Amino acid sequence: MNGYNVAVVGATGAVGRTMLRILEEQSFPVKRILPLASSRSEGQTVEFMGCTVRVEEAKPSSFEGVDIALFSAGKDVSLTLSPEAVKRGAVVIDNSNAFRMDPDVPLVVPEVNPQDLHKHRGIIANPNCSTIQMVVVLKPIHDRARVKRVVVSTYQAVSGTGLEAIEELKLQSRQVLEGQKPEPSVYPHQIAFNLLPHIDVFDDTGYTMEEWKMIRETKKIMGDENIAVTATTVRVPVLNCHSESVNIETYEKVTPEEARRILAGAPGVVVMDDPANKVYPMPAYLSGKNEVFVGRIREDFTVPCGLNLWIVADNLRKGAAYNAVQIAEYLVKNNLV
């Protein structure tokens, strides 16, 4: 065995670049790396394992001989090119929203439902960033006490929108500090020193697609249609790492002490919860980490069995690229590719 041919579709984007870094960090057995992107990015180069690699335009023929294709180039690209990649024998791990709710496509967070990978038919969906970090924490509590209802409010970083949103936040912040009026471009309104209760598009219920993703994907990943989730998703002027205020009700009582103990032993979770010493997860300090961080673990005194949690994770890593590479690692380990 001398490794796999791995394509990264959207290799010049925020998630694609992070995928390349994580493949390196994890010493993933890459025989050949194929950075792909739209024709606009053709001719750009990316670095991989000390080599400079030219970015090629993603097209059906690009996937000849590819074993694993990591897609993060938006829904339309995934819809068009994933079937072409599968047709040519690749397994696709898709970071877009294109296939997540397709009953034939596993939607996987390896700490939560790796078993679903055994049923894949060529395409595996990587969940929404804000959903991933929440379910990693919910799962061990669900196993112990069964989660009944979740009320989540998010505080989402601009990196989730892409590199151009990071530049927009920086540019607008400079403009506001210099007394100038920022001109929104990526976002519909100023993001610097502001909050936008608007991520993805609205539907007739008044919810955004981002909110529906958290509601629907949580049930599918956790394998329990009875987990009731309501969500309010908000963009905040933070560069990277999503944060979430999560209120949960369970069927059985879990004390904060027990929750801390369960979570401290859970895969992929770091408990960071010592408020007396001002220790709690904060986005500006957790960029570059692969784990999900949880703190502010408290009893919710308004219900018989309730907890409040504060969850932070690097949305480009655990929320996207790292989760995708974890899936690839599981596939390799279990001969599913």
Added chain:
Amino acid sequence: MNGYNVAVVGATGAVGRTMLRILEEQSFPVKRILPLASSRSEGQTVEFMGCTVRVEEAKPSSFEGVDIALFSAGKDVSLTLSPEAVKRGAVVIDNSNAFRMDPDVPLVVPEVNPQDLHKHRGIIANPNCSTIQMVVVLKPIHDRARVKRVVVSTYQAVSGTGLEAIEELKLQSRQVLEGQKPEPSVYPHQIAFNLLPHIDVFDDTGYTMEEWKMIRETKKIMGDENIAVTATTVRVPVLNCHSESVNIETYEKVTPEEARRILAGAPGVVVMDDPANKVYPMPAYLSGKNEVFVGRIREDFTVPCGLNLWIVADNLRKGAAYNAVQIAEYLVKNNLV
């Protein structure tokens, strides 16, 4: 009637300065304005009605002849000087946490419980900023459908901490943009491009005092000990205006349409809820407004009678100075001073 002698204690602070502006804007019948502060600020001047007025050191004798004293100089100053002001015949409207939960002190939001002002014994407490903007919106819904439980997550601006926190956010933002490492001073951690799930001090339950204020003050202002509130309060890198993601359960069903109608007719509330046209309240655009803005009004499908709301208000105005001046106006109108 030729007006009242009005003292503003803490006149050089963020709330004190706003109190002076609002007394002007509201054409409050001021006979004489007395800007008071600690000895550190003595000799500074403030502007009032086109005049430059010297700030005096606040001491017991300062309150001779004062009719109304607006306090916003912290709990210790309120504990020491409010009784002295009352002894000398002034009515105190106190913005600190010193007397809020004292059963003999009315805790008032004029849109919610003005009747409580008739029982005052010299001191009236102005509620916590994040509580005020929430109860203004909860009250009309409570009157219609009785609020059972509230799960609130806040997104609080740095102006709530004071002028020095505004400067810290600006300075640190410049430093981060220039690639420097910010040195926290006002806050325990970097606030620029970061979130601090920590406002005021923690107690043994893991809650902060800010969270307890929202839980306890809501019951007292609404006059209903059965309203169950749980809260997670978070400082965000926004200069001014607090935002809140509020999930409520009611005993009777209220549709989003009805909630919009009720709130549109409620005093002090502006419904800003047209997501299809990207209209929802945002803190950077609502600084300087006295009303409470509500949008993202949606049904919570996880309970029989639930709503999600997004509430934004200028925390220095409706959350502090404007509410205090509204109380003073009610006192004057009802001969309670």
